[in-house]
Amino acid sequence: MFEIINSELLGYVAATLTTASFLPQAILTLRTRDTDGLSLTMYSVFTLGVLCWLIYGICLANNIIIYANAITLFLATLILSFKIYNTIFKK
């Protein structure tokens, strides 16, 4: 029981830290809508990867993997949408 609580806590800390480290970049991009510094290919691969992690978390019924990747997927999809919009309409 003690071990389960500890590893759950550790998972939530891990999820919070990696999501928190992604937030400032996401907020900056969403505020400025400047996506020139982002690679479309790499961002597409990243977003697809996060989607796969989310589905993997659902398969395992692991709430930590689900929460962490749901938040990141939401932000990454928004940023990718701006990137695709800018790529198509601002050439």
Place this chain on the structure above:
Amino acid sequence: MFEIINSELLGYVAATLTTASFLPQAILTLRTRDTDGLSLTMYSVFTLGVLCWLIYGICLANNIIIYANAITLFLATLILSFKIYNTIFKK
């Protein structure tokens, strides 16, 4: 059994995609050793988060979480070392 294989495969795809999307930035930073564009705070938070994910993976005995985060932790630690070195010695 079929479900286990599928979710394992999905996990490996997820791990490969998110690690692959991190690689070009990592290679660029390691080749140029230019870390001006990176935030020390955010990179420290990210590296600590990846370390927590790795320990979480070890707690769960989940090979996919272990492999994905071990590779990312190795690269992130290298980049963070360059960032700390540049911050201290290039002022």
